[in-house]
Amino acid sequence: MREINYAQAIREAHAELLANDPRVFVIGQGLWSPWYAGASLKDIDREFGRDRILDSPISENAVTGAAVGAALAGMRPIVFHPRMDFMLLAMDPIVNQAANWSYLFSGQISVPVVIRVSINRGGEQGAQHSQAVHAMFMHVPGIKVVMPANPRDAKGLLVAAVADGNPVMYIDDRWLYGELGDVPEGLFETPIGKAAVRRAGEDVTIVGISFMAREAERAGAQLAAQGISAEVLDLRSLKPWDKETVLQSVRKTGRAVVADSGWHTCGAAAEIAATISTEAFDHLLAPVKRVALPDAPAPTSPEQEKAYFRTATHIIEAAAAILAH
């Protein structure tokens, strides 16, 4: 298999989906730009034409709503938001509309829309160009949420999201765009709702989400070097999330760290931690620890940025703390 990077994998998924299914089109901001989507959509408009690759006006709400409407009318749109911060303007079409439509009409109509959004932070961009609020969408019934952490899943989850037929939010992370990995050619699906075991272990379970799944892998390797056997899971799907795999692992290790790149309070890690704590109660040897952003907006200056964002180091500290419990 060839190695390509995460951004290339996203682009390849788009290209194959567009080539394979005339119902697929892409709409959103920055699609004709060399910068907005990084390399993840490079020249895709040249390949498939600007009729199917629609770079849009700065109208997040109506553009997302149009994607939802097109989905209701039989298309398979991928609507792209270059940042989560901007997507907050599109809460109505996502939360009130796409998520509710099937339920409201007893499943007579589906909303096969993929809402793709990038987490884009760091680089002294500041609080309004940093947010990772996937937890908000994890909270909402009627919408699936996936967050690939490596190139293979970046492709496989996008393909699965388009094929799913229900509203799926696909969240990638600009900090992962350069990651290399084996990716099969041709269309294949990473199943939605299934976590991946990235490293098997006995002493502690580390559940990583998106970028923090990669950091969890690094933490796992470093812990191994210290003689600690961590089982590292990449959650991959936030909703539905793979309770079985997570609980099975924690029942074995008795200890869990949950690592997420969103804020601590009421974040995705809170749900995972609460569920583990309740459902693996009798197997837990130590309290579940969360590694998440401090409850503060993102700072801008370099030293504060460094202090703010979480990495493998924080995961290792958390694991050490509960192993000492």
Place this chain on the structure above:
Amino acid sequence: MREINYAQAIREAHAELLANDPRVFVIGQGLWSPWYAGASLKDIDREFGRDRILDSPISENAVTGAAVGAALAGMRPIVFHPRMDFMLLAMDPIVNQAANWSYLFSGQISVPVVIRVSINRGGEQGAQHSQAVHAMFMHVPGIKVVMPANPRDAKGLLVAAVADGNPVMYIDDRWLYGELGDVPEGLFETPIGKAAVRRAGEDVTIVGISFMAREAERAGAQLAAQGISAEVLDLRSLKPWDKETVLQSVRKTGRAVVADSGWHTCGAAAEIAATISTEAFDHLLAPVKRVALPDAPAPTSPEQEKAYFRTATHIIEAAAAILAH
């Protein structure tokens, strides 16, 4: 002290705040209507004039933004949204702006805005007129969230919210508007961030949020009749929430039920449950249980509505389950 109901208490808080401080004004939809805000703002425009009580066009985003801007310019606005579902159109001014402003500018400027919103559900209104997504705002740093469950706090928390000087989301519940209770006359504050012990007990802690705090009181009374001594806490503030009081209670009882009127997954109860499970780990005798809405939108027809919403009965069941652990 006189008894008034929850809606009257809200109205009284508004009236006293408006009378007391010329910086206070109210803007939002339905302020001149006899229906939108129930009795909670009845004839307030007649009392204080339509210059200070501005019924607005149907423009949630700009109206909320205008309130934020007025706050930055020295006023103390209360911006009203008759339903949480509608407020989703105003995520940008709330989450991107109000919540970030102080942090972005190193505290040189404050945003003394109160964002008031009602949870309004049931009555066969359906999925888009039902949502209680307070968990989304609990997730966001830079904004406080309060949810009064009785008339006294309905008044005291609104006064505290306006006095606070930071952005505060004040969430009331239409199902509580008729609740009667003692309410002092004149301005007084219910401290933000402090839970209230509604019933002292030994066997199990029940943490209730908003409407579910009232249900928790009912559950507490019914459990007492069955010989079970529940300690019932009314959380009152969701952010910051009163970890100390909650943990102190759970360390005593060893058991906790968290009851919320939002959805289960990644809801407010997840945060409370995760924190209890981690921080009271060594004191817990049984897994923490959450009582929250099923992960589905709200149905419309009466029998399904009845099956969907949670009440004291569900709390009692949860308490019984963990007492049996």
Place this chain on the structure above:
Amino acid sequence: MTITLGPRPTEVQVEPQRIGTLLWMYRTMVRIRTFEERVADLVDAGEIKTPCHLYIGQEAVAAGICANLRPEDTVWGGHRSHGHYLAKGGNLRAALAEIFGRATGCSGGRGGSMHLIAPSHGILGTVPIVAATVPLAVGAALAAKLQHRDIVAVAFFGDGTLEEGHVHESMNIAALYRLPIVFVCENNLYASHMHLSARRIKETLAEAGSFHGIPSLTVDGNDAEAVSHCAGNIIQRARSGNGPSFLECLTFRWRGHVGPSWDTDVGVKRRDELKDWLPKDPIARTCRLLCERGMSEDHLAAIRRDAAEEVDAAVEFARSSPYPGPDRIMDHVFAIPNSAHA
């Protein structure tokens, strides 16, 4: 600042519509009116609980527009869409059962009055978040364009809906992509309790489209023939690939914002307005027109009788239908069950 109570003179020369079209519109309006007056009674009687926003008085808009549509064309509405649903061909019995919250309802009892659907008639869902379906309609038009199908999307919305910014975003997008869509703004002078003059300083709404380069015009929304005439032109324009239009229809709702009351309690003004508007009843007007054009009063009476009978039967049907089961609340959170392959 004053807003004229009566319609402004229309900017169009109305061509007479075919007698078949007039009759179809009459029948459509009568069915809507009969249906809704019964709904009003059933709300009063406490038998219907879901919030009902009645369209009584505005029927000529739905009838005039839909007279020009094909089944595969889509219409998009909001909280006040009984009329749009019926005019576009939605099943009357299924709508009433829906309002009764029954499993036999068009939305399976999950929607109530504010959420109606009839996919085979191009009604892909009406919902009560103001303005929400306007971008959706744009999306349906975009789908039609991408599918190279000559079908048209119609976005019905009220005067108040123009206060939501994404309606403006939607119009720009429709113009930019030259989409087959018609924006139909039903200006009934009110958004719930608020008169237009309390919400904006300019009376005219048709200009909303002009800023985005969309041809825009105003018509007497109580004149079914005029509406149908305008709709014919602009729908044809959209269908033939010439892009969107904006049509402001001046009309008035007789009843309260929600429920059956006459809503005169919101102000003296409204009482006066009602006095002006009741004589402009679109149904009586079309009835007179049909008589003038030679239709017999008997024939028209039969239409009214049929509608009454249809509604009677629907009430029986709805009453005798079951509610969706309380054990089914987790159904349909997702339309496509547990599979990645639709």
Place this chain on the structure above:
Amino acid sequence: MTITLGPRPTEVQVEPQRIGTLLWMYRTMVRIRTFEERVADLVDAGEIKTPCHLYIGQEAVAAGICANLRPEDTVWGGHRSHGHYLAKGGNLRAALAEIFGRATGCSGGRGGSMHLIAPSHGILGTVPIVAATVPLAVGAALAAKLQHRDIVAVAFFGDGTLEEGHVHESMNIAALYRLPIVFVCENNLYASHMHLSARRIKETLAEAGSFHGIPSLTVDGNDAEAVSHCAGNIIQRARSGNGPSFLECLTFRWRGHVGPSWDTDVGVKRRDELKDWLPKDPIARTCRLLCERGMSEDHLAAIRRDAAEEVDAAVEFARSSPYPGPDRIMDHVFAIPNSAHA
């Protein structure tokens, strides 16, 4: 569909502005230009990392508007607001330190280029979410009205910003409440890589206000005197309680959307446009005008020299300032600490 590259003829007869005003505007524009060219170099050199959206080429707008403002009047900007900040009186050193991410920056190092503040000069915060500050400006104007103060709010925003619906909501609210606000749309023909013609079909933007009953006009945004003339009228109008106005300023940004590049890579078109626009340099133009009106070239050279020295000193200041401490990341989540009593 074509968009004229040069400004459309302005709709106004420009009255000559006082020589003091012209000089002030010249100095202001020179300070902005000098500041930003230095920023561009420092970005190129890798010393500045925060995204910088340069205003070079558009200086006449900020200068012309702010020439008519008082310190207590508020201005609101976005991602491209160095010019607004400096023209309104913001401290130059503090801005540069902010761009360097230092604790001595105007935002304490928390904002970078896209978040500038100077409360005592009526700059209550600029932020890069497109359109976000437009409703905020409306709120500031509402505050002024409620406080019975004769101060004015100015919302600066770009052509692309009109694509966000809440700008339209904002204009309606401003008109409805007759607020002391001026909407200044800087039409530089681009929103990042997208030419105006790729985002809407109609060239004119001034009509945006008309729909809401707001007097709206277009001016050559590279002509400081013309901008100042128009601004004088509409700001006076706002200040005296006669409500909002909308001013479209036709201009062009010379550099890329973000960063110092000339951005000619986004298309051949832009290269041609630049060729047209560089000779319209607002600073050179004002310089010529001042000479015509008798100002000595020496005096003008001194202004330029002062600006260069000021910027040199600011760079030193910024470089030698400390970063905010990594242990302070939890500070200022709330401005009012832990107390209910501000």
